[in-house]
Amino acid sequence: MTTWQRSLRVLVLLFWSSAAAGTFAAEPDQSVVGAPNLVGMLRDSAIAEVSGMTISQRHPNLLWAVNDSDHPAALEALDRHGGHLGTVDVLGAHNIDWEDLQSFQRHQVPHLLIADTGDNGGLRSEISIYVVVEPNPDDRTVPLSQHFRIRFGDGPHDVEAVFLDTNKDTLYLIGKRQRPAGLYAVPLNFEKPPKRRITARKVGTFATIPGATPEEIERLPRYARYFGQATGAVADPNGSFVVVLTYKDAFLFERHFGQSWLEALRQPPKPFGLPFMPQAEAIAFDPGMEEFLITTENLPAPILSVKLP
Structure with missing residues (x-):
């Protein structure tokens, strides 16, 4: 751990100690989704x-939840x-750089989708999507159901945010380091996964993820330059919205x-109005409770709840 990471952890501990004591309250804002x-x-x-959660x-x-690389x-x-x-160990899988996690139903059977899509150096010739039947928490292992090997048609990309359109069995991937952000789509044939690599098609770009403001750059010069990077995503199962998590x-x-x-x-998005959460990389959505849960890498890591209005 570097010196700046230690300093940042101290700041985070102080902040969340105050939050737990009840001194944190989000400013009311009609544009936000809900108070965290x-x-x-x-x-x-x-x-x-933790780099992904569902x-x-x-x-x-x-x-x-899944951990980042080196786990x-x-x-x-x-x-x-x-x-x-x-x-629960995933048999037959390798954690090169696991970055996101999604849950979904297929033929009324719960499944989990693991996105091994991180590529900090832009060197991977292919990324992996692993699918398993959701285990029980006391299981020791779970076997792979499917393994999709994916390449990008326009070269390697670092991806930490993916979301699944279950109505079309299509996975969408958002490039982390691209400005404007690139959106890629890959069809997933769950019934008969291909044995060869499949290509993620570039759908287009979008420039609606806000970056840092001048005030944020002045206040947090070391971190603000990363504020516009997508680090997690989750879509409503009905397809009515997608939420993109960033460092901002x-x-x-x-x-x-x-x-x-x-x-x-x-389109212009609705911000959540989260407090500064260094390395916020995991977001989950509970349709039944209409609630989002968000957490970060590095311990101790807060779990925030945000309700739909």
Whole structure:
């Protein structure tokens, strides 16, 4: 851990200690989705670098998370307050750079989709999408159901944000380091996964993810330059919106009838109004409770809840 990371961790601890004591309150703003609330804290070393998180389709109070690179190929089971419930090894998978996690139903069977899509150096000739049937938190292992090997038609990209359109069995990927952001689409044949690599098609670009303001650049010069980078995403199962998480905030893009996802992402989004969360990289959506849960890498990591209005 570098000196600036240690200093940042101290600042975060001070901030969230105040939040837990009730001194944090979001400023009311009609443009935001809902006021964020602190509902939990990650402290266990097994979940030291959460880069993706999703809500269980089996148990409403269960979360699944994955760690970034340099960690085992495993799913981590959590409760909504951040308690670690168990580790499930994913047989046949490799954690090169796991960056996102999605849950979905297929033939009324809960599944998890793991996005091994990180590429900090822009050197990977292919990325991987792993799919498993959702295990129970006390399982030791889970076998792969599908493995999709994917390449980009226009060269390697670092991707931390993916979202799934279950109505069309299409996965969308958002380039992290591109400005404007690139949107890529890849069809996923769950019934008969291809044995060869498949190509992610570039759908287009969108420039609606806000970057840092001059005031933010002056106040946080080391971090503000990354504020416009997409680090996580989640879509409504009905296809009515997608939320893109960044180092600056989370942004809800509404999708109206007849719109493509690119058209939706090109519209002005609704900001969540999150407090500064260094390395915010994981967001999950619970349709039943109309609630988003957001957390960060590095311990201790807060879990924030944001409700739809």
